Amino acid sequence: MLLGVIADDFTGATDIAGFLVENGMRTIQLNGVPETELDIEADAVVISLKSRSCPVDEAIDTSVAALNWLQQQGCQQFYFKYCSTFDSTSEGNIGPVTDALLDALNENFTIVCPALPVNGRTVFNGHLFVMGELLSDSGMRNHPVTPMTDSSLVRLMDAQSQGATGLVNYQTIEQGAQAVTEQFTAIAQEGKRYAVVDAFNQLHLETLGEAAKSLTLITGGSGLASGIAKNWAEHLSDQSSAKQSGKPQQAKTVVLSGSCSVMTNQQVANYTTKAPHLALDVKACLEQDDYCESVFQWVLENLDADFAPMVYATAEPGVLKAIQTQYGAQASSHAVEQFFSQLAHQLKESGVQNFIVAGGETSGVVTQSLGVKGFYIGPQIAPGVPWVKAIDSSLSLALKSGNFGDVNFFETAQGFYHD
Numbered sequence: 001m002l003l004g005v006i007a008d009d010f011t012g013a014t015d016i017a018g019f020l021v022e023n024g025m026r027t028i029q030l031n032g033v034p035e036t037e038l039d040i041e042a043d044a045v046v047i048s049l050k051s052r053s054c055p056v057d058e059a060i061d062t063s064v065a066a067l068n069w070l071q072q073q074g075c076q077q078f079y080f081k082y083c084s085t086f087d088s089t090s091e092g093n094i095g096p097v098t099d100a101l102l103d104a105l106n107e108n109f110t111i112v113c114p115a116l117p118v119n120g121r122t123v124f125n126g127h128l129f130v131m132g133e134l135l136s137d138s139g140m141r142n143h144p145v146t147p148m149t150d151s152s153l154v155r156l157m158d159a160q161s162q163g164a165t166g167l168v169n170y171q172t173i174e175q176g177a178q179a180v181t182e183q184f185t186a187i188a189q190e191g192k193r194y195a196v197v198d199a200f201n202q203l204h205l206e207t208l209g210e211a212a213k214s215l216t217l218i219t220g221g222s223g224l225a226s227g228i229a230k231n232w233a234e235h236l237s238d239q240s241s242a243k244q245s246g247k248p249q250q251a252k253t254v255v256l257s258g259s260c261s262v263m264t265n266q267q268v269a270n271y272t273t274k275a276p277h278l279a280l281d282v283k284a285c286l287e288q289d290d291y292c293e294s295v296f297q298w299v300l301e302n303l304d305a306d307f308a309p310m311v312y313a314t315a316e317p318g319v320l321k322a323i324q325t326q327y328g329a330q331a332s333s334h335a336v337e338q339f340f341s342q343l344a345h346q347l348k349e350s351g352v353q354n355f356i357v358a359g360g361e362t363s364g365v366v367t368q369s370l371g372v373k374g375f376y377i378g379p380q381i382a383p384g385v386p387w388v389k390a391i392d393s394s395l396s397l398a399l400k401s402g403n404f405g406d407v408n409f410f411e412t413a414q415g416f417y418h419d
Ligand SMILES: Nc1ncnc2c1ncn2[C@@H]1O[C@H](COP(=O)(O)OP(=O)(O)O)[C@@H](O)[C@H]1O
Pocket: 143, 144, 145, 258, 259, 260, 261, 264, 282, 313, 314, 315, 320, 323, 324, 332, 333, 334, 336, 337, 358, 359, 360, 361, 362, 363, 400, 401, 402, 403
């Protein structure tokens, strides 16, 4: 095993796993740190955690446990994968986890690279942009769990971490990998532990990948994965069969959407014109014991429609705010997550095999309730969203990050089935 990835949520994990596979690495994704011995044949292993918004101590403990396991498997380089929109709570888990991983590895320097230009996430002079808008002006300012109101990565990292942060801007990156590596050394010599790196196109990421070759720990979004995978090219064998094992089969399918992101709102609105759909009643989730049972029955009645039935909690910012004011942000999001967890479990028991899920946190609870230990990575439905197939059952999942995919995503995903 060459590369070990620690991802802070489930959609984030499938996102980077998809890019590693696309770039020739045989990749397996595991849900949490395995408790038993696993016989794995892979170039890269991605461990998905649910550590983006949990308490800091828990995020540190699970991340370091994942690192230890990956070290035991012989991994030589480690990648802490977080969101391309740097999603973190006000206290922040990205800084503390980065510090803990550096300490555990006995290293004193790493980079901070959330850029994912193919999905409109770019970094310019240390500021993060989403589709051309500053992060703090984008839909991310209204995120239900991790609202992002600052776009300066240097400021965010300084506020969350123990060390100081430097910047490698695009002018240096455009001079090539050698110049970037020298800048890393200069920043480290100033006593800084992290360098935020600019990147607003694929070429920047390729240069950064080359420059990061000798770093033991890399932190970032999935964009840098292609550059990192290329560094391992000479060690890789044929990997087409691994991609084949991740393909979904024609089977009963359901769409579950627990994301309130801007793109998911558009995708849900579009899909309601084509497929049976049911909007979740958050009040009923919180107060009515038999609510899940009634939604479950509705799904069963609609499984034979041309397009899979969709249950969604997805709401526009105004509606979401009203719900959060009435019931509390934490209580309502917890109730919605618990609802999807229970519903997914019941649907699996009744024979549904394909789950298309929107939302990172939502994907986390659904995957856990389905009891899947790990995945083979299949074809990409959209950049950063591959179909994945359970290693221990016939379940297939499409775990979509809130803002990924185009408006037809739910429909497009169902076009990948084979008999
Ligand atoms: N209508 C709603 N009311 C309250 N909370 C909601 C609602 N819809 C979704 N949520 C919560 O918002 C969070 C969305 O996060 P997530 O699933 O990670 O989506 P994304 O990928 O868009 O960030 C989840 O915790 C979910 O339960």
